[in-house]
Amino acid sequence: MIWVIGNVDGNSYKEPFSKGILARSLRVSSIGLNQAYEIANDIENNLIERGISEISVDELAKTIARYLDTVDSGFSKKYERWRTVRKSEEPxxxxxxxxxxxxxxxxxxxxxxxxxxxxxxxxxxxxxxxxxxxxxxxxxxxxxxxxxxxxxxxxxxxxxxxxxxxxxxxxxxxxxxxxxxxxxxxxxxxxxxxxxxxxxxxxxxxxxxxxxxxxxxxxxxxxxxxxxxxxxxxxxxxxxxxxxxxxxxxxxxxxxxxxxxxxxxxxxxxxxxxxxxxxxxxxxxxxxxxxxxxxxxxxxxxxx
Ligand SMILES: Nc1ncnc2c1ncn2[C@@H]1O[C@H](COP(=O)(O)OP(=O)(O)OP(=O)(O)O)[C@@H](O)[C@H]1O
Ligand SMILES: O=C(O)[C@@H](CO)OP(=O)(O)O
The missing domain is CATH 3.40.50.300 (P-loop containing nucleotide triphosphate hydrolases)
Structure with missing residues (x-):
């Protein structure tokens, strides 16, 4: 199993990597549902091949952005800018x-x-x-x-x-x-x-x-x-x-x-x-x- 390590107010937490969550997060870049699941699958396989069992949220996001860049640079730009919105302190x-x-x-x-x-x-x-x-x-x-x-x-x-x-x-x-x-x-x-x-x-x-x-x-x-x-x-x-x-x-x-x-x-x-x-x-x-x-x-x- 791959663990994703996050941080809230200086406290770290870990949760299992979920292809579903990853695929849904890609939808913001106008990626269709099927393609989003294919990409999530590829990224998971890539992490397994690299023998990664723990990855920080930021590192995972960078991996995703790099992958998206190989598919379409528009996708990765949108993905990264959406993360900026998500990281804002304001709802x-x-x-x-x-x-x-x-x-x-x-x-x-x-x-x-x-x-x-x-x-x-x-x-x-x-x-x-x-x-x-x-x-x-x-x-x-x-x-x-x-x-x-x-x-x-x-x-x-x-x-x-x-x-x-x-x-x-x-x-x-x-x-x-x-x-x-x-x-x-x-x-x-x-x-x-x-x-x-x-x-x-x-x-x-x-x-x-x-x-x-x-x-x-x-x-x-x-x-x-x-x-x-x-x-x-x-x-x-x-x-x-x-x-x-x-x-x-x-x-x-x-x-x-x-x-x-x-x-x-x-x-x-x-x-x-x-x-x-x-x-x-x-x-x-x-x-x-x-x-x-x-x-x-x-x-x-x-x-x-
Ligand atoms: N872009 C779209 N293409 C096709 N059908 C649509 C689109 N947007 C809405 N519809 C359909 O139009 C109908 C009316 O939409 P909806 O009920 O969302 O309107 P509404 O603005 O919320 O109306 P009201 O304010 O009266 O409740 C629904 O059957 C919906 O599925
Ligand atoms: O007031 C209105 O224009 C509509 C909006 O949904 O409401 P209702 O059809 O319930 O009156």
Missing amino acids: LIILIGGASGVGTSSMAFELANRLGLKNIISTDMIREVMRKIISKELNPVIHKSSFDAYESIRTPAIRVDAIIEGFISHVDVVNVGIEAIIERSIKEGISIIVEGVHVVPGFIREDLLNQGNVMMFTLIVEDEEMHKQRFYTRCRQPWVKRSLEHYMDNFSTIRKTQNFLIEQANIHHNPIINNVDFRQTIDSMVDEIIDKFGGESNDGTKSI
């Missing part, structure tokens, strides 16, 4: 917003898998807790969907557009919960992905966004027909209880909320990703994260 907090149906929950799940993150929270769940605390009488808008919240605004719309007014009132309440999650994650050092329609650029406190490794993305689906299809695919799953009708009846207002999200993302210089191909979406998010927090690449450029 990674990724916020993924987007209008209903564009794929925030699906992409959060895929990204967590790619990065090996264990915590995902949906803003719909934060809202659900709030609905138990705040009565419909006190705050009717959060008891609606983000896109039809305008139907419950008590005071007449002050802004020109009632749909956006309703959306803002709805998001504003849930945002309090999002900020609490970010505060707690920073305080406890927990890396997390927060996803949902309530993640809107310009709403979350700047001082929180500037702390630690916080990164926000806005997902969109530019093509109307494709966006519509997403609701069909979601409702096709037998366990999904959301009614297709609710989203189809409100499709034009959902698109309006997407336009508002795009405007906000542009004003606040947040990355916008057109979520067409899921691999490309995840690759773009990973690249943006590594570019922002992974330091300079070896050749001095910021792009990967």
